[in-house]
Amino acid sequence: MREAVIVSTARTPIGRAFRGALNNIKSPTLMAHAIRHAVERAGIEGGEIEDVVVGTVLTAGTSGMNLARNAAFAAGIPVTAGAQTIDRQCASGLTAIAAAAKQIVVDGTEIAVAGGQDNISAVQKRYLEWVAAERDPNVTRHVEHAYMPMLLTAENVVRKYKISREAQDAYALLSQQRTARAQAEGRLDAEIVAITATMAVTDKATNEVSHKEVTLAKDEGNRPETTAESLAALAPVIEGGSVTAGNASQLSDGASACVLMEAKLAQKRGLSPLGLYRGMTVVGCAPEEMGIGPVFAVPKLLRQHGLSIGDIGLWELNEAFACQALYCRDRLGIDPDRDAKIITAGGNPERFAALSKGVINFTIIPEPFVRQALQLGFRDLFDIGSLKIPFWWNSVLSREAIVKAKRQLLLKFTRAMIEAIHFNKTHKEESKAIWGNI
Numbered sequence: 155m156r157e158a159v160i161v162s163t164a165r166t167p168i169g170r171a172f173r174g175a176l177n178n179i180k181s182p183t184l185m186a187h188a189i190r191h192a193v194e195r196a197g198i199e200g201g202e203i204e205d206v207v208v209g210t211v212l213t214a215g216t217s218g219m220n221l222a223r224n225a226a227f228a229a230g231i232p233v234t235a236g237a238q239t240i241d242r243q244c245a246s247g248l249t250a251i252a253a254a255a256k257q258i259v260v261d262g263t264e265i266a267v268a269g270g271q272d273n274i275s276a277v278q279k280r281y282l283e284w285v286a287a288e289r290d291p292n293v294t295r296h297v298e299h300a301y302m303p304m305l306l307t308a309e310n311v312v313r314k315y316k317i318s319r320e321a322q323d324a325y326a327l328l329s330q331q332r333t334a335r336a337q338a339e340g341r342l343d344a345e346i347v348a349i350t351a352t353m354a355v356t357d358k359a360t361n362e363v364s365h366k367e368v369t370l371a372k373d374e375g376n377r378p379e380t381t382a383e384s385l386a387a388l389a390p391v392i393e394g395g396s397v398t399a400g401n402a403s404q405l406s407d408g409a410s411a412c413v414l415m416e417a418k419l420a421q422k423r424g425l426s427p428l429g430l431y432r433g434m435t436v437v438g439c440a441p442e443e444m445g446i447g448p449v450f451a452v453p454k455l456l457r458q459h460g461l462s463i464g465d466i467g468l469w470e471l472n473e474a475f476a477c478q479a480l481y482c483r484d485r486l487g488i489d490p491d492r493d494a495k496i497i498t499a500g501g502n503p504e505r506f507a508a509l510s511k512g513v514i515n516f517t518i519i520p521e522p523f524v525r526q527a528l529q530l531g532f533r534d535l536f537d538i539g540s541l542k543i544p545f546w547w548n549s550v551l552s553r554e555a556i557v558k559a560k561r562q563l564l565l566k567f568t569r570a571m572i573e574a575i576h577f578n579k580t581h582k583e584e585s586k587a588i589w590g591n592i
Contacts, residue, residue: 156262157417158255159427164191165410166349168373171274175370176407178275178354181210181217185271186228188411191347192267193229196413196425200230204263206237207254209246209270212277213239214284221271231267244472246270247410248434254414255431264419269411278405299442308402308475309395310442315481319396322476323385326401329473334378346372375404401476433459445478449485463487 165188169176176184185208193200208222223237242249247270254268286301293300299307311317336342348371355364380400388398412428420427435458437451448471456462469488473479483490 156259158258158414158431159417159420160251160412160429160431161415161420161425161427162192162195163345163410163412163428164188164195164347165345166408167346167370168375169275169370169407170374171278171405171407174275174374174407175353175368176273176275176349176351178365179273179351179407181215181221181271181273181276182224182228184273184349184407185221185225185269185409185411186230187347187349188269188271188409189225189229189231189267192269192411192413193231196415197423198265198413201232201234202265203231203235203267205254205257205266206231206235207240207250207266207268208237209240209242209248209250211241211243211246211272212274212281213241214281215277217271217273217277225271226267244474245436251412251414252431252434258414258416259431264416266414267411268414269409271409273407274405275407297441299440302442304444304474305391305397305402307442307444308397308477309392311445311475311481312396312477314443315446315477317396317477317480319390319401321480322396322401323382323398325476325480326385327380327382329476330377330380333373333376337372337376337378342373375406397475397477403474445475446481446485448482452486 166176166184171177189206193203203226206222206226208225210217210221213221220237220239222239226235226237227233238253240246240250240253250270251268254263254266257263257266289301302310312322348369350367350369352365353368355366356362357364385398385400388400390396390398391402414431415423415425417427417430433455435451435455437447437454439447439450456465463486471479471483471488
């Protein structure tokens with residue numbers, strides 16, 4: 155049976171939209187940066203790539219006209235490679251990876267590139283204005299809240315499921331602390347490839363725009379100095395609500411890519427897979443509470459594979475809003491006190507890149523897998539259109555992790571042998587009976 159494995163990943167740092175280092179970049183260039191470095195890390199030639207699959211939310215302007223194809227060109231991939239752009243809103247990046255994996259498993263593709271990007275700075279304002287102006291009454295006639303903005307869905311979840319402001323802020327603080335710790339310990343360094351861009355700088359006094367060259371080497375937006383007091387002091391975005399700039403995600407610019415390969419080919423080339431694709435599923439829910447999709451979709455995927463919540467070694471819950479992440483975590487029964495099992499994407503601003511960064515967060519996963527020697531991973535992501543996609547993969551342990559596991563196994567075996575020898579000496583007659591029956 156054919157299997158799809160991920161052999162390399164690379165991503166840009168996450169830039170703060172509008173005011174950050176990537177606020178003036180073209181989308182093909184942004185995506186190409188991740189593709190080029192993922193390809194280099196895999197040690198393959200561009201001509202070997204059969205398809206490039208890219209997920210994005212804002213498929214317009216610089217991100218329009220089959221972004222995947224233009225990004226492949228910008229990355230130096232030959233025109234012989236196919237390309238497709240996928241829009242499943244927040245789940246676009248993971249859907250792209252799944253699509254590429256399925257092409258390998260089912261259609262005979264040997265090597266594909268998959269990833270995701272969004273360029274909020276360049277596209278979002280005009281994109282959303284156009285969407286708002288063109289709302290279709292036939293849609294809202296059947297589903298009243300189909301066009302409801304994410305912020306309103308978050309406040310709806312808060313009210314319906316009675317999630318307190320204090321709980322949201324506490325979760326946001328934990329997310330900030332985890333991200334700060336990860337950055338300080340260099341846990342994200344391997345997946346990030348620094349990018350040089352021309353940044354637009356607006357003078358606050360005159361509104362004049364100037365440009366300067368900058369190099370971004372780490373994620374923008376997270377605030378290590380965050381405290382419970384600073385979060386509590388923030389006013390809600392909507393009067394009378396509880397969602398604030400501190401317990402909701404920032405808007406960001408960024409891109410990520412990975413190289414997928416058929417397992418036997420990877421083995422033949424001596425490549426160590428970062429993960430094996432195992433499956434995904436989708437479930438829809440009401441648009442006015444789109445953030446709780448995981449509570450429907452995750453159990454479905456687990457059932458399909460004969461698994462339970464407790465079987466999963468590492469979880470990543472998407473944190474566009476602390477309220478929906480909290481509800482999903484608690485409703486699913488994921489233990490909040492086991493850090494090794496909950497790897498947060500950034501409940502407040504720090505790690506939720508743009509609107510489609512499932513794939514950004516995906517590249518975060520393999521390294522904790524290897525470091526913690528966890529067997530199963532689960533990535534969940536909600537979609538603005540209330541379609542939930544969970545994503546399951548097997549990790550492949552590093553050589554160091556395997557050696558460590560072998561040592562632990564040998565230690566346990568040695569202890570068991572010592573206990574057996576002791577038993578033999580003190581219980582001679584019983585030992586003869588036991589060994590005589592084996």
